[in-house]
Amino acid sequence: MRDTLTVILAGGRGSRLEPLTRDRAKPAVPFGGLYRIIDFVLSNCLNSDMRRLLLLTQYKAQSLDRHINVAWRNYFCRELGEFIDVVPPQQRIDDNWYQGTADAVYQNIYAIEREQPEDVVVLAGDHIYKMNYKTMVDFHRKTGSDITVGALRVGRDAAREFGVMQVDLDNQITGFQEKPDDPMPTPDDPDICLASMGIYVFNARFLYEALCADATREDSDHDFGKNIIPGAIADGFKVSAFPFLDENRKRDAYWRDVGTIDAYYEATMDLIDVDPLLNLYDQKWPVRAHQPMLPPPKFVFGSESRGTTRRGQALDSIVCQGAILSGGSVARSIIGPNVRVNSYAHVEDSILFDEVVVGRRSRLKRVIVDKGVQIPPETEIGYDRKADLARGFTVTDSGLVVIARGELIQSQSDQSETLSAEPGL
Structure with a gap:
């Protein structure tokens, strides 16, 4: 050629x-x-x-x-x-x-x-x-x-x-x-x-x-x-x-x-999927990408405390290099390089780009999170459309939430304190 x-x-x-x-x-x-x-x-x-x-x-x-x-x-x-x-x-x-x-x-x-x-x-x-x-x-x-x-x-x-x-x-x-x-x-x-x-x-x-x-x-x-x-x-x-x-x-x-x-x-x-339409594991026609010099993904903690499961696990998901699931769980999701999912957090049906941090006890459902975004502890995204729109997130007609790169997310506890301090509330 x-x-x-x-x-x-x-x-x-x-x-x-x-x-x-x-x-x-x-x-x-x-x-x-x-x-x-x-x-x-x-x-x-x-x-x-x-x-x-x-x-x-x-x-x-x-x-x-x-x-x-x-x-x-x-x-x-x-x-x-x-x-x-x-x-x-x-x-x-x-x-x-x-x-x-x-x-x-x-x-x-x-x-x-x-x-x-x-x-x-x-x-x-x-x-x-x-x-x-x-x-x-x-x-x-x-x-x-x-x-x-x-x-x-x-x-x-x-x-x-x-x-x-x-x-x-x-x-x-x-x-x-x-x-x-x-x-x-x-x-x-x-x-x-x-x-x-x-x-x-x-x-x-x-x-x-x-x-x-x-x-x-x-x-x-x-x-x-x-x-x-x-x-x-x-x-x-x-x-x-x-x-x-x-x-x-x-x-x-x-x-x-x-x-x-x-x-x-x-x-x-x-x-x-178990048998995805796009085969990324085909050695006869490989899809090349940048392979960063990162350690393997890590899954830590597997205990129960006061009836609450603290377990780093991923089910039906793709987890990239450098990611640490530190007592948090992931289901049906794509986890990018260097992502952190902290204790008791739960991520499902979501896509997390590089270097996203999910705080303790946070919950994400059908969310795309762009690179480097910090999700504060005890934050819920993807469960209440009106609340997600009020926080300035992009929400598609199907209910999919997108959090842009550089988004500074206020924790829900801080939001509650701010609202209670406003006159007339």
């Missing part, structure tokens, strides 16, 4: 994931305790022997840039022509931020041309899946396509959030609609549509010409799904669909866009 360059789009705001994206880009959001979302597409690249990567960033990129430096630099040898370069907006072409996916690539066209690739693979950095991109590139070259689009079969209702394709018997795309209100189903199943995964392979020369032509159009959104691909089809270029081949090796294909808090929570919590 030395004649292929991979461009990863990692600059989205991720506004629907706030407050988790308040201080970080969406690809840098932790997932599954140890990983970041970006680790999945980067692992796919490494497992596909694609070792020339440009990572295009834009918003709140410091956390992502730090993660790439710590977790990924050592996998690439510059002396062998391998690299992963983080490329922030440079405004070399104009003074604007990236206006769309195509514009992000266009504004970095000089960096792409300098590598002289035969083909350019364009990927989104905020999806979770396993895929061998080399197989797709081979298909692209064998068919002589100008563009090849990764294709996923989805339900018709879900297809409204995707680009929807129509193909002929040779998998050549004959129609493409971006996020249509009435998606056109496949001929063999009226309830299924063929959706774009946001994975593209371009003939490099075609890509340069298409991007330059699109940049001059004032009526364009400068987006691959809205403009480049439909335009190429209309102009008679060969645009093919590549059916998604899942390296996850399960009955159903696994691909997730964790674009909302609830979707993120559901995808994460699936990992604690």
Whole structure:
């Protein structure tokens, strides 16, 4: 794959994931305790022997840039022509931020041309899946396509959030609609549509010409799904669909866009199932991440005092390095590195990011707690929606509570004292 360059789009705001994206880009959001979302597409690249990567960033990129430096630099040898370069907006072409996916690539066209690739693979950095991109590139070259689009079969209702394709018997795309209100189903199943995964392979020369032509159009959104691909089809270029081949090796294909808090929570919590949909233990297609130099997780105390159980334990959960369950219990939860769950505390159906501390006798249920948050002793979160909203927490329609990074949580006993001191109470 030395004649292929991979461009990863990692600059989205991720506004629907706030407050988790308040201080970080969406690809840098932790997932599954140890990983970041970006680790999945980067692992796919490494497992596909694609070792020339440009990572295009834009918003709140410091956390992502730090993660790439710590977790990924050592996998690439510059002396062998391998690299992963983080490329922030440079405004070399104009003074604007990236206006769309195509514009992000266009504004970095000089960096792409300098590598002289035969083909350019364009990927989104905020999806979770396993895929061998080399197989797709081979298909692209064998068919002589100008563009090849990764294709996923989805339900018709879900297809409204995707680009929807129509193909002929040779998998050549004959129609493409971006996020249509009435998606056109496949001929063999009226309830299924063929959706774009946001994975593209371009003939490099075609890509340069298409991007330059699109940049001059004032009526364009400068987006691959809205403009480049439909335009190429209309102009008679060969645009093919590549059916998604899942390296996850399960009955159903696994691909997730964790674009909302609830979707993120559901995808994460699936990992604690006995047989999760996403297999993180597959040595044939490993998902790599930063492995911090931390001691193993520790579970301490196993006693009863005055009828109360004091036991450090975790059931049906994932517990990362450095975590200490010091007399507190965890059930159906993801516990990140360096987390502390103190005596008589109980955490269930929750996700705790790095360095969270849960105070004694606190209770959390269906809560996502961002990095470094301190939960005071004897605090309940996730049991009373009105109380959680009154304390300024984000609460989704499903009742999921999110506590942002840097949140200073007042203990409930302190709150009671404050309220009793106010006039008229």
